Amino acid sequence: MKTDKFTKKLIGKFKPSFSPELVIPEWNVSKNSQDDFNNDEYYAPRVDIAIGPFNINRELEQNNLAFDTSMTTYNALIKKLYDISHLGENLEYISFNDFLRTLNHNPRCFIAIEIENTRDAKRSLGDIVNASVMGKIGIVIPIGEDKYRLFIKIKKYFHYLQQVGKLEGSFRNVLIIEGHKLINAFSDDI
Amino acid sequence: MDNYNDLDDDQKNEKYPEEFIEELQEEFQSGNIDEAISRAEEQGIGIDEIIS
Numbered sequence: 001m002k003t004d005k006f007t008k009k010l011i012g013k014f015k016p017s018f019s020p021e022l023v024i025p026e027w028n029v030s031k032n033s034q035d036d037f038n039n040d041e042y043y044a045p046r047v048d049i050a051i052g053p054f055n056i057n058r059e060l061e062q063n064n065l066a067f068d069t070s071m072t073t074y075n076a077l078i079k080k081l082y083d084i085s086h087l088g089e090n091l092e093y094i095s096f097n098d099f100l101r102t103l104n105h106n107p108r109c110f111i112a113i114e115i116e117n118t119r120d121a122k123r124s125l126g127d128i129v130n131a132s133v134m135g136k137i138g139i140v141i142p143i144g145e146d147k148y149r150l151f152i153k154i155k156k157y158f159h160y161l162q163q164v165g166k167l168e169g170s171f172r173n174v175l176i177i178e179g180h181k182l183i184n185a186f187s188d189d190i
Numbered sequence: 191m192d193n194y195n196d197l198d199d200d201q202k203n204e205k206y207p208e209e210f211i212e213e214l215q216e217e218f219q220s221g222n223i224d225e226a227i228s229r230a231e232e233q234g235i236g237i238d239e240i241i242s
Contacts, residue, residue, distance in 0.1 A: 005224040009237050117221035144219040179223075180241040187238060 003115045006143070006179070007048060010115075013186035014051070017077060022052035022110075029108050029134055032056060037108075045130045051111040060106065067136050070110050071100075078137065084185050085139075085175035091152055092159070094172060102172035107136040115179070116151075117143040125154055132171035143179045151176045203233045214240040 007025050014023050027050035030039040034057035037044070053070060055063040071078070082088055082096050094102070112135025114127035124142070128151070131138030142148045155176065161167040194206055202210040210233070218226035218240050230240045 002224040005227040006237075009227065117223050119221075143221055143223050147221070183238060183241055 003048070003117055003143075007115060010113075010141075010183065010186075011049065013183060014049075017074075017186065018051055024050045024052070027109070034058065045126075045134070047109070047112045047130060047134055048115045049111075049113040050109040050134070051113070052109055054109050055107060064105070067107065067110060071103075071136075080185055081137075081139065081175055081177065081182075084181040085177045086148075086152055086155070087175060092155060092172075099172070104132065104136045104138075104173050108134045109136070111135050111137050111139060113139045113141065115141045115143070116147060119147060119150060121150060121154065124150055127151075128154060128158070128171050128174050132174045136173070138171070138174040139182075140174060140176050141179050141182060142176065145178070148176065148178050199229055199233055203235070211235065211239055215242070 011023055011025060025048065027047045028039075028044060029047060029050075030037055030042070030044035037056075053063065053066040055067070057063070078100075079096060082099055086092060087094050087096075087099055112131045114131045116124055116127050118124075124140075124147070127140045128138070131140050140151055142151050155171070155174070158167060158170040162170040192201070192205065194202065194209060197205065199210070202213070214226050214230050214235070217229070226240055227237055230237065
C-alpha cells in the first residue's frame, strides 16, 4: 500500500520549520556519497523522508558541528517530537535529557523518518534500524493504533535483547510517533 | 431511505458527511492511506480531518 501522498502532505507540513533543500523524500542514503559508503558494496536503504544537514563525506567532525547547531536551532521542536512520541507517553522510561544523550554520533542525516502502514513485523523492525542508524534522530510513523502497538513491542524486544547481552544498543534515538500526532504537531506553531 | 454503502462518495459526503469522514478515517487507520487521502481530496476534505 502506497504512502506517497501522505509523505507529500507531511513534507508540506515541514515547510515552515525546515528549508526545502533540507527535506528529501525517498532519500537514497548512498546517493552522492563522498565517503566509503556505496551501494555497490553495501546494502543502502532509502529513507522515506530525510531532513538535513547531511553527513555523506569524510568531514565527520565538521558535519557533527552542523548537527550540533541543528540541535540548538530545533531544540523546541525536538522536545515537542519527544512529548508526542512513545517516550513522552512514558512507554520506555527515558527522560528527554537521557534521550538527548542516546543520539547517533555518526548519522547520515539529521532526522530520518520511516512511515509504516503495514502490519509486517519484519518490515517494522527494519524501519526502526534504518531510522536509528541513518538519523541523528530517527522517527518511525506507524499508521493506525495496531501498528503503533507493534512498534512498541519491537522496541521492547530490542531493549530486552540489549539487557540480556545479545545486542549492544537498542536503537534508543528512535521516536515512535503516530501519524496524526505528527501532522497535528506541525499544524501548530512550533 | 438510502443504503449508505450503496452511495458513491459525492452522495455520501452530501447526505452523510459525518459518516463519510468516519469511513475515510477508518480507511486511513487501516493503512490504506493514499487512497483515503485521494478520496478526501476529491471531496474537498483536508487530511487533518481524516487522520485524527
